[in-house]
Amino acid sequence: DTGVSQDPRHKITKRGQNVTFRCDPISEHNRLYWYRQTLGQGPEFLTYFQNEAQLEKSRLLSDRFSAERPKGSFSTLEIQRTEQGDSAMYLCASSPQAPGSPLHFGNGTRLTVT
Amino acid sequence: AQKVTQAQTEISVVEKEDVTLDCVYETRDTTYYLFWYKQPPSGELVFLIRRNSFDEQNEISGRYSWNFQKSTSSFNFTITASQVVDSAVYFCALRNNNAGNMLTFGGGTRLMVKP
Numbered sequence: 001d002t003g004v005s006q007d008p009r010h011k012i013t014k015r016g017q018n019v020t021f022r023c024d025p026i027s028e029h030n031r032l033y034w035y036r037q038t039l040g041q042g043p044e045f046l047t048y049f050q051n052e053a054q055l056e057k058s059r060l061l062s063d064r065f066s067a068e069r070p071k072g073s074f075s076t077l078e079i080q081r082t083e084q085g086d087s088a089m090y091l092c093a094s095s096p097q098a099p100g101s102p103l104h105f106g107n108g109t110r111l112t113v114t
Numbered sequence: 115a116q117k118v119t120q121a122q123t124e125i126s127v128v129e130k131e132d133v134t135l136d137c138v139y140e141t142r143d144t145t146y147y148l149f150w151y152k153q154p155p156s157g158e159l160v161f162l163i164r165r166n167s168f169d170e171q172n173e174i175s176g177r178y179s180w181n182f183q184k185s186t187s188s189f190n191f192t193i194t195a196s197q198v199v200d201s202a203v204y205f206c207a208l209r210n211n212n213a214g215n216m217l218t219f220g221g222g223t224r225l226m227v228k229p
Contacts, residue, residue: 033216042118042205042219043159056216091159100147100166100209103217105159 002026004106006092012112013082020078021109025094032075033103034067035091036060043091049075050097082113116141118208118220126226127196134192135223137206143167145211148182148189153222154202165189196227 005024013019025032030051035043046065047057051072061067064082069075079086089110093103117140127133139148150162163173165182172181177197181190193200203224207217 040222042207042221043217045216045218048216089157093159099211100164102149102161102164104161105151107156107158 004092004094004104006090006106006109008109009107010110010112012114015084015113016081018078018080019082019111020076021090021092021111022074022076023092023106024074025092026104027073028096029094029104030072030097031095031101032069033093033095034075034077035093035105037089037091037108038087046077079111082111084113087111087113116143116146116208116210116218118206118218120204120206120220120223122223123221124224124226126228129198129227129229130195132192132194133196133225133227134190135204135206135225137189137191137220139187139189139206139208141208141210143210147209147211149207149209149217150180150189150191151205151207151219152202153205159205162191193225196225198227198229201225201227 007022033048034046037043045058046061047067049069064080067077089108091108093105095101095103119138146167148165152160170182177194179192203222205222206220209217
């Protein structure tokens with residue numbers, strides 16, 4: 001069990017550019033989640049997958065955001081036409097399907113939009 | 115709708131003091147789970163404990179203890195004999211049984227333990 005891995009750890013981009021983040025979950029976990037955390041706040045849910053199916057999306061996830069998990073393993077989160085308000089820590093987590101299973105989080109990708 | 119409130123935004127204690135972090139939650143569901151996570155300065159969220167709504171037995175694990183009171187919708191967390199390494203942001207979180215494992219987090223309590 002190597003834990004949840006996220007890449008890159010930091011990303012600085014100019015407003016209007018597209019960015020893509022990657023998450024590799026714990027291998028035996030079939031659920032994968034994306035959260036966003038801004039300074040001084042708790043994490044906010046964005047979306048989650050069960051295997052390759054995207055089962056829920058938050059209203060926070062505007063149409064500039066898209067997430068995929070094509071083979072039910074790693075996932076990518078893309079933000080198109082970034083805005084300064086997108087600056088945040090993007091957290092990925094995974095869990096087994098069993099009810100009440102805790103989520104295991106990665107170290108996050110910190111995005112700064114200049 | 116579900117909501118988690120951590121009224122204490124920041125707590126400062128001196129090493130060896132006991133400290134309790136408060137958490138109050140709202141949910142319409144009868145089956146749900148409550149969690150505490152720790153976020154040290156390195157940034158990674160570390161799972162500490164989970165409780166389900168049917169298990170009101172309080173637990174002690176080393177210097178940590180948890181007090182779940184369903185009647186007051188509270189799930190408080192106590193650190194006994196605090197240490198500098200306990201300095202972190204602590205998050206309480208709620209998941210109901212129909213939310214696909216989605217966690218709703220509180221705003222967090224920043225704990226600073228001074229030597």
